[in-house]
Amino acid sequence: MNNSMSLEGSLSYKSVDHIAIAVRDLxxxxxxxxxxxxFALIQRREVKGTRTGMISAEMEHNGIKFVLCQGTEDESQVSRYIAEFGPGVAHIALAVDDVHSTVGELSARGMEFDxxxxEGAGLTxxxxxxxxxSGLSFELIKRDPSQEGFVDGNVQSLFEQLEASGAY
Known part of the structure; x- marks a missing residue:
């Protein structure tokens, strides 16, 4: 049996929650x-870390969600991503039932996490x-059924952790 066949049955991705796209001009x-x-504009957001920031827009049409992201400084995560890979898909968010166990399983398979x-109100x-x-990063996400958008505290914590690690 080929290795990819034996691995796919043990992970349980439910759907693509959203796709984040790095853009030069929001x-x-x-x-x-x-x-x-x-697509409809659902929400705009500005996030600031210690040294850099990001502006973003959540766009949706018939349950298909894109998050458009622009860095606010040349050193910001999104700006650095564009400098390295060009504008385009920065991450794909995969919906899962249990973020903790999926992170553990993927870590055991060699995936590293930034x-x-x-965990926030209704969102992990x-x-x-x-x-x-490929230039891609993957987000693992679990939403409570009542949680449609993003939780400001989660977005801020994620941004700060990525900034502190130097990830982009």
Whole structure:
């Protein structure tokens, strides 16, 4: 049996929760997603760490969610990502039933994580380290059914942990 076949049955990803896209110009990206693709702007957010920041916009259409992200300084995580990989998909958020156990299982398989598991009101999240081959990072996320958007405290904690680790 090939190794990938034996591994896939033990992990239980439920769906893609959202896709985060690193952009150079957030207002232009919002206009494109709204006016051309027909997505609704759900929420805008500004996050500041110790040294850098990020602005973002949550866009949704028929349950499909994108989070558009722009760095506010050249040294910010998103700006550094764009400098290294160009604009585009920065992370894919996979919905899981148990973030802690999924992090444990993936860690045992060799995946590294840039954040601890962050728990907020109705939302649990963790971010993997970036794959230098694809440029992707994976977010593992569990939402309580009543939690539609993001929890400000979670976003702030995740941003601060990523900033402290030097991850982008």
């Amino acid at each position: 207002p232009s990206a919002i206009a494109f997603f709204s006016n051309v693709l027909g 954040t601890s598991v962050i 999240q963790a971010f993997s380290s970036r794959c230098l081959n």
